[in-house]
């Protein structure tokens with residue numbers, strides 16, 4: 001055990017009633033094109049740590065997000081923050097690889113994981129010691145996820161199946177959060193640009209928010225993280 005836990009980060013946010021801020025290190029997005037140049041990666045990571053982000057995620061898909069496990073390895077050596085892999089998971093070998101690279105958690109999104117593989121992949125991940133968040137974007141997907149008795153759900157405000165070409169809105173979290181039982185943690189993901197967006201997700205009961213594009217585009221990511229925390233207060237569900 002290495003002591004890094006994304007679930008602990010979310011649980012601790014619930015106790016302190018201050019939402020955790022997580023950074024999605026995304027090199028490219030289908031919507032916005034190139035986001036992070038490799039030559040500024042270390043400085044970017046240092047700024048995120050300085051700003052106080054509590055965990056990192058990374059889409060490792062090379063085609064749409066310009067990610068890769070080689071790039072994830074760079075994150076692993078640079079920071080000790082909990083690290084979650086986002087991927088279009090369909091095989092157990094992708095999970096074995098995730099452990100080898102040093103990921104602590106994986107997100108299995110209901111709408112991208114083959115339905116007949118979902119439980120098998122989740123069990124395999126947990127057997128390997130990976131934390132598992134179930135990703136949802138709609139009410140129907142949330143129902144599917146809750147039937148699996150998750151510790152945490154990731155509510156994606158954008159539709160990953162549309163490759164996040166939709167603008168996304170925190171309204172998705174506001175709609176779904178009331179339907180999540182109070183013992184299930186919520187990470188609200190995507191389309192965060194202002195402190196008001198973060199405050200809305202927290203008011204809806206999300207223990208954490210995940211921000212990618214806005215951080216990558218910020219001239220001062222450390223300061224941006226600090227401003228995002230201002231005024232956000234977690235409402236118990």
Ligand SMILES: O=C(O)c1ccccc1NCC(=O)[C@H](O)[C@H](O)COP(=O)(O)O
Pocket residue numbers: 024026029059060061065086087088107108109112135156158160168189190191192210211212213214
């Ligand atoms: O969510 C997934 O399952 C996923 C799978 C494979 C590649 C990417 C995936 N999600 C991407 C994201 O979740 C966003 O990059 C992240 O929430 C940040 O969004 P934004 O702040 O809007 O850039």
